[in-house]
Amino acid sequence: MAPIKIVAATGCPTGIAHTFMAEEALKKAASKLGVEIKVETHGQVGVENELTKKDIAEADGVILAADKDVYAYRFHGKPTVEVSVAKGIHEAEELIQTIIDGKATVYKAKKSDTSDEEEKEASEKGNNNFAHSIYKHLMNGVSHMLPFVVGGGVLIAISFLFGIHSANPDHESYHPIAAMLNDIGSLGFQMMVPILAAFIAESIAKRPGMVVGFIGGLIASNGGAGFLGGIAAGFIGGFIIVLLGKLLEKMPKSLNGLKSIFLYPLIGILFVGVIMTLLVEPMTAINEGMISFLSNFQNANPILLGIIVGSMSAFDMGGPVNKAAYVTGTALLGEGNYYFMAGVSAACITPPLITAFATLFFKKYFNQAERNAGGVNFILGSTHITEGAIPFAAKNPIVVIPILMIGSSVSAILTYMMKIQVPAPHGGFLVLPVVTGAIQWIIAILIGSLVGAFLYGFYKKRSYSKDQQSKGSENDGQQIA
Amino acid sequence: MDSKLLNKDQIKIKQPLTTQKEVFQQIAAIAVDQGITSDPDEVIDGLLKREQEGTTGFQDGFAIPHVQVDAIKRPAIIIVSSNSGVEWNALDGKPASFFISLLVPKKEAGTTHLQALASISRMLIHKEKREVLASAENTTTVMEELAGAFA
Numbered sequence: 001m002a003p004i005k006i007v008a009a010t011g012c013p014t015g016i017a018h019t020f021m022a023e024e025a026l027k028k029a030a031s032k033l034g035v036e037i038k039v040e041t042h043g044q045v046g047v048e049n050e051l052t053k054k055d056i057a058e059a060d061g062v063i064l065a066a067d068k069d070v071y072a073y074r075f076h077g078k079p080t081v082e083v084s085v086a087k088g089i090h091e092a093e094e095l096i097q098t099i100i101d102g103k104a105t106v107y108k109a110k111k112s113d114t115s116d117e118e119e120k121e122a123s124e125k126g127n128n129n130f131a132h133s134i135y136k137h138l139m140n141g142v143s144h145m146l147p148f149v150v151g152g153g154v155l156i157a158i159s160f161l162f163g164i165h166s167a168n169p170d171h172e173s174y175h176p177i178a179a180m181l182n183d184i185g186s187l188g189f190q191m192m193v194p195i196l197a198a199f200i201a202e203s204i205a206k207r208p209g210m211v212v213g214f215i216g217g218l219i220a221s222n223g224g225a226g227f228l229g230g231i232a233a234g235f236i237g238g239f240i241i242v243l244l245g246k247l248l249e250k251m252p253k254s255l256n257g258l259k260s261i262f263l264y265p266l267i268g269i270l271f272v273g274v275i276m277t278l279l280v281e282p283m284t285a286i287n288e289g290m291i292s293f294l295s296n297f298q299n300a301n302p303i304l305l306g307i308i309v310g311s312m313s314a315f316d317m318g319g320p321v322n323k324a325a326y327v328t329g330t331a332l333l334g335e336g337n338y339y340f341m342a343g344v345s346a347a348c349i350t351p352p353l354i355t356a357f358a359t360l361f362f363k364k365y366f367n368q369a370e371r372n373a374g375g376v377n378f379i380l381g382s383t384h385i386t387e388g389a390i391p392f393a394a395k396n397p398i399v400v401i402p403i404l405m406i407g408s409s410v411s412a413i414l415t416y417m418m419k420i421q422v423p424a425p426h427g428g429f430l431v432l433p434v435v436t437g438a439i440q441w442i443i444a445i446l447i448g449s450l451v452g453a454f455l456y457g458f459y460k461k462r463s464y465s466k467d468q469q470s471k472g473s474e475n476d477g478q479q480i481a
Numbered sequence: 482m483d484s485k486l487l488n489k490d491q492i493k494i495k496q497p498l499t500t501q502k503e504v505f506q507q508i509a510a511i512a513v514d515q516g517i518t519s520d521p522d523e524v525i526d527g528l529l530k531r532e533q534e535g536t537t538g539f540q541d542g543f544a545i546p547h548v549q550v551d552a553i554k555r556p557a558i559i560i561v562s563s564n565s566g567v568e569w570n571a572l573d574g575k576p577a578s579f580f581i582s583l584l585v586p587k588k589e590a591g592t593t594h595l596q597a598l599a600s601i602s603r604m605l606i607h608k609e610k611r612e613v614l615a616s617a618e619n620t621t622t623v624m625e626e627l628a629g630a631f632a
Binding site: 013014016017018019020023028041043044045067089 | 535540573596603607
């Protein structure tokens with residue numbers, strides 16, 4: 001029988017002493033009991049001896065001896081023992097024995113553990129490997145692209161403050177500063193598709209992929225194939241390099257340098273260039289078709305679009321479904337469609353505000369911690385940080401998420417119906433000065449938030465009254481309505 | 482090993498210490514003498530706060546009180562042992578008498594020192610090392626034993 005393999009992660013708040021004592025204790029116990037162990041330490045210097053996906057996959061069990069977050073969601077589905085760092089030091093042998101005896105329980109990642117690390121989450125879940133790796137590559141591109149969109153978008157938006165045509169030298173409202181801001185911001189937007197393509201390809205095939213993806217993205221961008229073309233260029237570029245790697249495998253190792261500096265870029269760029277040049281025309285047609293479809297939707301059926309966008313945005317608050325709506329919004333911003341994003345933003349701002357208003361109006365049905373979190377959510381919501389609502393949703397997702405979805409949908413529907421334009425992809429109410437129809441937008445969001453808040457409040461009230469009836473105690477002196 | 486991290490003057494064994502407070506005062510006094518800090522009170526406060534978060538008492542009379550505050554100018558190890566046991570809420574319930582104190586500046590960026598401190602912590606896991614340290618009669622023995630941790 002192969003020796004038992006264990007992976008462990010240790011960590012303590014200060015990260016100076018106990019982290020490493022636990023590491024040593026576990027290693028010592030492992031060698032005594034004849035098992036293989038790899039220990040990742042989360043100390044003051046950062047994470048050392050990091051566990052790879054392969055390590056985790058091959059391990060028979062996991063020991064978490066930590067008093068801080070050691071990214072435990074990575075161990076989803078593994079037999080795991082989770083203890084304090086002190087136990088890791090003093091009961092190392094018992095912990096290992098638990099794994100050997102197969103008595104460890106299977107670790108289940110909590111939803112809230114994973115929300116901020118969507119890339120890792122995506123690669124961890126792994127039941128659908130192919131789809132997830134596609135998603136991971138895509139998100140790598142998107143996460144590198146976003147700063148360009150945000151920086152460029154906000155600068156362009158600021159230039160609009162001088163007047164919507166202020167960057168046009170032939171227009172009477174022309175202003176040189178506006179023109180400059182607009183030029184700078186536009187550069188950011190122009191980089192969007194190439195960067196998206198470059199980093200999708202980089203995720204697939206490392207640096208050689210990035211080069212090829214970048215060129216493919218530029219072709220897509222210049223040809224008008226937009227972000228769909230960029231996505232295609234990224235994947236094509238990445239896979240060209242992967243394929244080239246296979247073909248060139250038999251070349252002598254001594255030529256490795258030549259490969260990466262000469263062959264990969266040359267052959268890769270040639271191929272991606274030819275393929276993208278051929279693809280750019282049909283892609284452009286598809287891209288334009290989709291954009292006009294969406295903008296028709298905006299005009300023809302704002303309610304349906306609002307429901308879709310609102311539900312998607314509130315469904316997983318920063319997760320993949322939310323991101324899908326968000327990425328579409330940013331992509332359309334790049335195409336000059338500022339209507340779509342307005343609805344997405346409204347729908348993303350609403351969930352935290354729902355919880356904030358609910359804790360304000362229905363104070364006594366929330367505990368102190370929830371009230372505090374609710375207060376903070378006024379700020380988080382106002383700055384487009386949907387994740388603020390997660391702690392509330394996590395407590396009772398089956399009820400709370402639909403409520404948030406309803407609220408977000410209301411906000412998005414009203415936003416689309418009032419034809420509000422938001423030219424910035426993030427920032428919440430901070431970008432109000434550049435929003436066309438700012439007041440209406442706030443009203444739309446407030447209505448959605450209040451609808452959600454009252455639904456949530458009444459739900460809390462009902463479950464609170466039920467609690468009171470069954471417990472009949474812990475009444476903090478307030479009357480039940 | 483970096484002589485500044487630990488030198489003989491930073492080791493004082495068999496001291497007449499009976500309370501946690503006295504141990505911390507002794508550590509802070511050494512830190513002032515050695516130019517590690519000019520604010521002994523902040524060091525003592527930091528050590529106390531760390532103890533409140535959870536005992537640093539280990540086992541067989543060993544404890545590793547540590548602190549990371551602005552008032553510490555350079556990373557250092559200070560070793561104090563007491564000739565009687567001091568109550569430390571150690572996990573094995575035994576009083577502590579051998580204190581390996583790790584002092585780290587708030588802005589410590591270099592990783593070498595932190596790694597050295599980590600090595601000391603690792604060393605204490607091993608019973609035979611603990612026995613040598615606990616029975617050391619003079620600072621030289623302690624010094625040599627710890628130097629081994631970095632080899």
